[in-house]
Amino acid sequence: MKKYFINTYGCQMNVHESEKLAGILSLRGYTEAKTQEEADIILFNTCSIRETAESRVLGNLGIVKKIKERRPDIIVGICGCMSQRNGAAEMLKKRCPFIDIIFGTFNMYKLGEYIDEFQKSGKRIVEIWDKGGVEDSPVLRSSGVNAWVNIMYGCDNFCSYCIVPYVKGRERSRRKEDIINEVKELVANGYKEVTLLGQNVNSYGGGSPEFAMLLSDLSDIDGKFRIKFMTSHPKDLSEDVAKIMSQSDKIAKYVHLPVQSGSDRILKLMNRKYTSSEYLERIAMIRSFVPNVGISSDLMVGFPSETEDDYLQSEELIKKVRYNNLYTFIYSRRSGTVADKMTEQIDIKVKTDRIERLIKTQFDIGNEIAISLVGKTYEILCDSFDNGICYGKSSCDKSVSFNGDESDVGKFLEVKIIQAKNNKLIGEKLCRL
Numbered sequence: 078m079k080k081y082f083i084n085t086y087g088c089q090m091n092v093h094e095s096e097k098l099a100g101i102l103s104l105r106g107y108t109e110a111k112t113q114e115e116a117d118i119i120l121f122n123t124c125s126i127r128e129t130a131e132s133r134v135l136g137n138l139g140i141v142k143k144i145k146e147r148r149p150d151i152i153v154g155i156c157g158c159m160s161q162r163n164g165a166a167e168m169l170k171k172r173c174p175f176i177d178i179i180f181g182t183f184n185m186y187k188l189g190e191y192i193d194e195f196q197k198s199g200k201r202i203v204e205i206w207d208k209g210g211v212e213d214s215p216v217l218r219s220s221g222v223n224a225w226v227n228i229m230y231g232c233d234n235f236c237s238y239c240i241v242p243y244v245k246g247r248e249r250s251r252r253k254e255d256i257i258n259e260v261k262e263l264v265a266n267g268y269k270e271v272t273l274l275g276q277n278v279n280s281y282g283g284g285s286p287e288f289a290m291l292l293s294d295l296s297d298i299d300g301k302f303r304i305k306f307m308t309s310h311p312k313d314l315s316e317d318v319a320k321i322m323s324q325s326d327k328i329a330k331y332v333h334l335p336v337q338s339g340s341d342r343i344l345k346l347m348n349r350k351y352t353s354s355e356y357l358e359r360i361a362m363i364r365s366f367v368p369n370v371g372i373s374s375d376l377m378v379g380f381p382s383e384t385e386d387d388y389l390q391s392e393e394l395i396k397k398v399r400y401n402n403l404y405t406f407i408y409s410r411r412s413g414t415v416a417d418k419m420t421e422q423i424d425i426k427v428k429t430d431r432i433e434r435l436i437k438t439q440f441d442i443g444n445e446i447a448i449s450l451v452g453k454t455y456e457i458l459c460d461s462f463d464n465g466i467c468y469g470k471s472s473c474d475k476s477v478s479f480n481g482d483e484s485d486v487g488k489f490l491e492v493k494i495i496q497a498k499n500n501k502l503i504g505e506k507l508c509r510l
């Protein structure tokens with residue numbers, strides 16, 4: 078039986094896109110290889126958000142080149158944001174003659190046809206489209222508990238540092254009926270958590286109230302399961318979404334709300350379209366509807382011209398919000414973006430110093446929050462078991478490890494937090510729910 082291996086880089090959207098590539102390949106009779114050494118098709122589903130992501134792809138392509146030299150019959154393909162980025166397909170074509178199929182973000186669902194065509198003609202395929210629709214693909218899901226469901230693609234926001242609108246195109250939403258049918262099928266097949274995916278889910282269907290209505294309709298599906306969504310843009314997260322979160326038991330009490338900076342001057346340069354006080358008002362609004370909501374965020378340091386004072390405003394903001402989780406980044410230049418042309422780029426030493434301080438500040442906040450949870454009881458969905466320990470998450474996105482066994486995977490359990498150590502929660506299983 079022929080085998081495939083997919084190298085996936087980047088965000089959760091890409092992880093789900095790779096599940097679709099796997100779905101296409103499995104319909105053609107391929108099974109997953111444990112390593113790329115034993116695969117007949119090696120794919121790269123790439124990310125372009127940071128230069129380091131592209132460097133990792135190029136590094137791994139060097140390894141695959143050697144495999145192809147030993148086994149010239151294998152097919153090597155590359156797709157996703159890196160190949161879609163302006164000029165990158167040409168660069169890959171020249172620099173990596175061993176790649177057989179180069180395609181972008183909009184035509185990933187065509188993989189099966191490209192394989193057939195390549196096998197028939199033996200001729201290299203390079204096909205990059207400049208726009209796309211919302212075509213559905215078969216999906217081979219990597220988990221039996223959590224499932225990802227795209228509700229929309231693309232982004233219209235053009236944050237000045239971000240390549241996504243250029244490589245994923247303008248916003249386009251899937252039909253509500255298709256999403257509802259997909260979620261119904263997942264629940265019928267035993268999935269316990271469904272995460273709705275989009276670059277800016279709150280502008281689903283053109284914006285409020287469409288997303289709240291979608292959440293409401295999905296909540297009406299029978300069965301015990303959780304609905305999560307990501308990512309929300311702070312300017313678009315509306316009261317009607319917070320309201321439905323507070324009313325429905327099925328919607329997770331969790332929101333990922335990227336802030337990126339605490340400085341209004343930097344937020345303006347980033348083209349984020351909100352100020353830090355407007356952001357804090359959004360946080361207060363969600364908390365007024367959902368008091369124990371878990372909130373996570375993304376925050377970047379070292380954006381062009383960021384001063385020490387701008388940085389300190391970011392630190393101040395995270396102290397005010399007290400996030401569950403904070404994903405911190407050093408600003409990385411992306412050619413083709415507005416920020417790349419800004420003159421006052423920040424020295425890497427300054428960026429490194431700021432990120433270290435930011436991580437330390439958040440670590441202390443996270444630790445304080447974790448310690449305050451000892452003695453509390455949560456409903457945890459167990460999603461994995463390893464080495465005698467169960468792992469799972471609460472509705473408000475608290476990760477907990479606890480005693481249990483393999484049969485707990487995919488179950489909702491009542492778990493009491495008995496210890497908090499280095500930002501990690503350890504629990505004791507009380508009962509299944």
Ligand code: SF4
Binds near residue numbers: 276277
């Ligand atoms: S909202 Fe901004 S950061 Fe997010 S994908 Fe769109 S342009 Fe990029």
